[in-house]
Amino acid sequence: MDKITLQIQSIIYKNSKEALFSALDNLEIAIKVARKEVEGFSDVLFVYGDSSPSQQLSDIDVKEISERYKDVFSFKYRYFNKNTGTALGHNMLGEGCEQKYMMIMNPDVKVSPHFFRHIFKFFKEKKDAGLVEARQTPIEHQKEYNVKTLETDWAATACCVFPTEVFNKVKGFDNDSFFMYCDDLDFSWRIRLFCKLKIYYSPQAIAYHAKTLSVSGSWQPTDAEKYYSAEAAIFMAHKWSNPKRCKKLCFNFSNSSDPQLKKAAETFLKRKEEGTLPTPIDKTHKVARFYGDYYSKNRFVL
């Protein structure tokens, strides 16, 4: 296998330094292990994009991180001075990426020691691998994957790896339509539609992604999570040519008693009025799939 160079990028938003260090400590081990067991695994650049209202890392912090991990990866920090969300933030960090592969991870994600062996196995063995997603723990993502081929419909970008070439070919994330939800879904579907590549799920590459479960065992969304996921759902339906669902969501959200859902519908309708909505694609639904409120079959519902 050719030399593997990697850019790892994370968007931070008011994360504590301790949490960031904790994630970097795990990454450090995984990179060291990868250099021993992944053929060609070479230089790694780690980049933080800071979307917080004020800089989360001072110059001293940046120097400390660079120094602490200098034998493992080079480090860059970029303060955006605005809340970019994940889609725009990752596009800004990915622009002009010189490494062969890109990895996107949430800043609080902690990877397992043999993470890279399992991830790069796909790029070595499968020529059609456009994106490889890690398995999240302690709550595994519920979407289905093919247990034989390990193919899946889309990948969550809480932790995933893809060739930079693929990122450039699909022009990164659609930050015009998505702020922080469904940007990964749209990205995955465009990789499948425009690059004719596949999305793979690596159940053995484990990434710890903290989640809070309510005492009824279900996920508890915050107000912001509610708003952005509702907005993303309408934009997905519109962009991926499902006008019936788009209309239904707009109607339901507009008439909802939840102010976050109402606000999401208003944003969409305003963009519609302004004529700034994205042009619908995949009109014959070669890639896009809608299963009720989901975009793939699920093993279970959280």
Next chain:
Amino acid sequence: MADQMKKIEQGMQDREKYLEAKAKYDRLLKHIKEFKEGKVNDKPLLTCIMRTQGKRREALEEILLCLSAQTCHDFEFIIIPHKVSEDSLKEITEMISELPKWLQDNTRICPLNEGNRTTPLNYGFSIAKGLYAAIIDDDDLIMEDYVETFINGIKENYGTILHAYTVPQDWTVIKDKNNENILRAIAEPLDIYCRKFSIENEMTMNFCPLMGQCFPLYAFRELDIKFDESLDTTEDWDYLMRCAAICGVTDIKRVVAVYRMWKTGESSRTAHSKKVWDDNYKMLVKRFSEMQIIYPFKNTGEDRFPIGVEAFYSNKKGHFTQGKHIIPKFDHDDNGLTRVNIPNLEKYGPLISFRFDPDSNGNRVVNNFAIKFILEDGSELSLEKANKYTNGVEHVKDSYTFLDDDPQICFNFEKAVVISRVEIQYFIDEFIKDKQYKPKKVRRPFIKRVKNKIKKILRWIKSRL
């Protein structure tokens, strides 16, 4: 006369037991006072103990990752490789060497080559440096605030057992093309253990998975409350009850762990025969009924809950989620007849599916199950065209045997209907006769067998081309 003498002897024995337990309780109270006055060395507050047989490498790797993700690093971690081979011990040591430095510094690998699965628990408790001990199995999953939650609990409720919530989830092990294991979640996490501790309910059934508890080590060290090594199963339930009777329990209403229920592969459930489970169960129920409970539990009646009886409703066929479930009231008489009444269902709108869980545990027989769906106008819904299905076996009409946990009886109606209330009654037996426990292998229908044979032949021909 002999009977009277027996009663007097029994009374004296009970009195002795009570005085012994009361003395322990008084010593605990004194110790708690010392802790509050800062007279107890409190570093570290918590020791996490993990026993492993080294047989589940992938799961062990995952729980170690969970430990490395903890928000609070101020704990001791003891891993006890129990009766493992040298190669396996080497592998475990290597895995520990791949942890972040802070966790490596907090970790002790303490192999043990004797005893049964309970022995490592006594061993772990005896060498722990913390004031409290939490026990994690090598296939559990814990949340990032697992340690933090318990440490806060220790500071606030020192002396009592801490009981946090855990969610069971079905998992399976599949193989990839290189024959390596893939761990795969196959169902949503359930909330059946997200309930307040009730010593009364706990007398007959364990609702508290071990990884959700944190024990004061004072009870082990000074009050001589130790794990019963004659038990190969349910040792955790026994320890919880004997410790709770003196120390009491504080509930922490927070989900701190996922309890993986393996649907394939080996677990403690499959490693021991049903007879061992049944014998231990009967022995423990008797032991608990004779136990002196000193800690003043406030059993106001609010704590009592139906033992695992649940119902689910849905307006999508067979789509039952945790958000759409009801814990109904029920009566259970001495003859074993359970009556369940679920009113006010009309508020959920038209329903297409309904599920009833007569219990949360497996190894149950439900006999003479009768259910009535009452519509808004008071009439009864005809179930003639409804599709009834179950995850158990309907051994005779309206009687079911459930081997696995989470027994379910489901109904898909012909069309969506607004239901006003549901009335259910059944007899439940907690022990399955051995004949039922080992059902005969059911052969697939002839046509299916032929189809599979043809498929196999075609696959073979294809591989040869």
